[in-house]
Amino acid sequence: MLIKSYRKNHLTEADVTDEKVFTDRRKILKSMGFIGAGSLLANSASAGFLDFFTGSDEADSQQKAAGKVRPLEFSKAEADGQHLTSEDKVTSYNNFYEFGLSKSDPKANAQGFVTDPWKLEIAGEVDNPITLDLDDLYAIGLEERIYRLRCVEAWSMVIPWIGFSLSELIKKASPNSKAKYVAFETLHDPQQMPGQRNRFFGGGIQYPYVEGLRLDEAMNPLAFMAMGVYGKTLPPQNGAPIRLIVPWKYGFKSIKSIVKISLTEQRPATSWNIAAAHEYGFYANVNPKVDHPRWSQATERRITSGGLGSDRRIRTEMFNGYGEEVASLYTGLDLTKHY
Known part of the structure; x- marks a missing residue:
């Protein structure tokens, strides 16, 4: 089991709110929905993961020695606008139109959403079509990554996700x-x-919500499947029980509450491209040089942990700051046309 943040994010514990979430790592799993479900973290590596965070010094030592578990590793934080995002804001300021149009609607309307049991089917152009339940998904092995999230609406957050590579x-x-x-x-x-x-309450989108990536994008190490946030299982408004995180793309690409993944030969349709192709392209890479038809993308409002008026306007970075890891995926592609 590997618990880490991806190396080149330039984000540290201090960039995520609340900082107290990270002051005692052994307490995290005690508050997580993973505990008490028992079977959700059933394999040997997961057992080590639980021991590492819940207080077994002997298991801690053994797991570290075995290389199965290690604490978070962080790179030096940039001073360029990396402000804190509170857990409360991450879980109460959401776009999830299946539960309403206002940012507060998902939290208000999704609390009865049933996420267990859950099945995730993987089919299409594969040699081994499979259907996985929650036990299967947790058994893949969990790690923690701190990622920037940049919404196409020009606001952003810094969030600690728990999950595994897509x-x-x-x-x-x-x-x-x-x-x-x-x-x-x-x-x-x-x-x-x-x-x-x-249809009005759901934003005029055709449902079910669908998204897509090129296969090489999906296989990039940054592409992530999240099952937790802030040391807890995902709340319904954040896409429980499993969602996609593609940090170099606008947030609408990071589809929530996924039940099916299909490998295809042809480029798949995507919900916002269907709804408004002139505004939302297939790639949706964060690009400060390509404005949305109705607003600039050159800057963003970083949502912080402070009170009213504490958010700051910062410069948007190409690929949301992850260009070193992903720019090579688009060599030769005109990103002003293929937006």
């Missing part, structure tokens, strides 16, 4: 030679998701 999930299905793209689909359940049964 590539590890895709490998389990053994993509074949025809696989060129990866398509994702959110649960379609109008009984639980009021936005899906009322």
Whole structure:
């Protein structure tokens, strides 16, 4: 089990609020929804993960020696606008139109959302189509990463996610030679998701919500499947029980509450491109030089942990600051046309 933040994020514990979340790592799992479910972290590596955070010094030593568990590693933080985002804001300021249009609607309307049991199907151009339940997903092995999240609406956060590399999930299905793209689909359940049964309430999007990546994007080490945040299981408003995180792209690419992943030969349709192709492209890479038709993307409002008026306007970075890891994916591609 590896618990880490990705090396070149330039983010530290001090960049995430609340800092107290990180002051005693042994207490994190005690407050997590993972504990008490027992079977959710059932394999030997996960047992070491639990011991490491819940107080077994002997297990701590053994796991470190075995190289299965190690504490978070952080790089030096940049001074360029890396301000804190509080857990309260991350869990109460959301775009999840299945539960309403206002930022506060998802938290208010998703609390009864059933996320256990859950099935995630991986199919399409694969040699080993599989369906995984929560036990299977947790058994892949969890790590923690601190990522910037940049919304297409020009606001941003810094968030500590818990999960695993998307590539590890895709490998389990053994993509074949025809696989060129990866398509994702959110649960379609109008009984639980009021936005899906009322087109106005759901933002005019066709449901179920769908997204897609090129296969090489999906296999990039930064692409991440999150099952937790701030040391806890994902709350419903943040995409429980499993969502995608693609930190170099605008937030709408990071699809929530995923039930199906399909490997395809042709580029898949994506919800916002279907709804407004002139505003939302397939790639949706963060690009300060390409404005949204209705607002500039050159700067963003970094949501912090302070009170009213404490958020700051900062400069938006190409690929949301992850260019060193992902720019090579787009060599020769005109990102002003392929936005």
